[in-house]
Amino acid sequence: MNKNAWTAICSAVVMIWAAGDVRAQFAKVEDAIKYRQSVMSVLGTHFTRLGAMVRGETPFVREAFEENASLVATLLKLPWEAFQVAGSDKASALRPEALSQKEDFLKLARANQDEVAKLLAAAKAGELSGIRSAFGAAGASCKACHDSYRRK
Amino acid sequence: MNKNAWTAICSAVVMIWAAGDVRAQFAKVEDAIKYRQSVMSVLGTHFTRLGAMVRGETPFVREAFEENASLVATLLKLPWEAFQVAGSDKASALRPEALSQKEDFLKLARANQDEVAKLLAAAKAGELSGIRSAFGAAGASCKACHDSYRRK
Numbered sequence: 311m312n313k314n315a316w317t318a319i320c321s322a323v324v325m326i327w328a329a330g331d332v333r334a335q336f337a338k339v340e341d342a343i344k345y346r347q348s349v350m351s352v353l354g355t356h357f358t359r360l361g362a363m364v365r366g367e368t369p370f371v372r373e374a375f376e377e378n379a380s381l382v383a384t385l386l387k388l389p390w391e392a393f394q395v396a397g398s399d400k401a402s403a404l405r406p407e408a409l410s411q412k413e414d415f416l417k418l419a420r421a422n423q424d425e426v427a428k429l430l431a432a433a434k435a436g437e438l439s440g441i442r443s444a445f446g447a448a449g450a451s452c453k454a455c456h457d458s459y460r461r462k
Numbered sequence: 463m464n465k466n467a468w469t470a471i472c473s474a475v476v477m478i479w480a481a482g483d484v485r486a487q488f489a490k491v492e493d494a495i496k497y498r499q500s501v502m503s504v505l506g507t508h509f510t511r512l513g514a515m516v517r518g519e520t521p522f523v524r525e526a527f528e529e530n531a532s533l534v535a536t537l538l539k540l541p542w543e544a545f546q547v548a549g550s551d552k553a554s555a556l557r558p559e560a561l562s563q564k565e566d567f568l569k570l571a572r573a574n575q576d577e578v579a580k581l582l583a584a585a586k587a588g589e590l591s592g593i594r595s596a597f598g599a600a601g602a603s604c605k606a607c608h609d610s611y612r613r614k
């Protein structure tokens with residue numbers, strides 16, 4: 311293998327490590343808890359706004375719906391590693407099984423992200439019936455994870 | 463004016479009103495406070511990560527830098543109306559002047575958004591010297607608003 315190839319591989323390894331590190335770095339367990347709770351709180355506000363539009367409690371405005379859905383999709387990329395910080399099931403609503411059954415937890419998280427991506431696609435398409443159905447599926451995928459891994 | 467023109471104008475008015483409403487709707491003062499504090503907390507985490515890369519405390523990875531800067535720019539669009547909810551200067555670090563001097567507060571908020579937009583542009587360009595200088599200006603524009611409108 312020549313020097314350039316080695317350099318490229320080493321750069322790639324450093325990049326992947328550093329990118330992971332940038333997401334995962336929390337100095338304290340409480341920082342991870344505060345971070346994920348803040349993400350979920352903002353996300354919840356905007357998901358609630360989507361719900362109000364879907365149910366006709368506020369006027370349905372396609373652009374506003376897409377803007378809120380896009381924000382939910384962006385925020386939903388953030389909190390998962392913070393849920394995997396050891397000890398962060400103490401002093402929070404997170405069940406210990408979220409850590410001990412990491413693969414299942416992350417599977418539900420990915421399913422949630424997939425459903426929200428479909429909701430955003432439906433928002434862009436703009437058909438209210440498609441949006442309603444995608445919103446229901448997205449909400450169900452939130453609930454699936456909460457039911458398993460959030461304390462009642 | 464013909465009927466179509468009226469319909470177009472009325473639709474536009476409803477859209478603008480509804481879009482404003484979607485952003486501003488907080489059932490309780492505490493909801494507005496929690497929302498803006500959560501936004502600022504997430505934003506602070508990612509701005510801190512940018513700072514760590516700028517200062518060389520973590521490896522500088524352009525893609526990760528851009529990702530974090532993009533997130534900060536997105537989050538920075540959200541909290542301003544929540545800072546303008548009457549009574550929300552009680553039980554929070556917000557000074558009453560943020561409400562009584564709304565125009566100046568929003569001017570500093572817009573300046574902050576402008577500097578972060580420049581930081582994101584610098585991140586995309588990828589020159590570390592430009593990024594450093596834009597990061598400094600963005601940080602100064604955060605501080606300008608905090609100095610005036612956040613309690614010590």
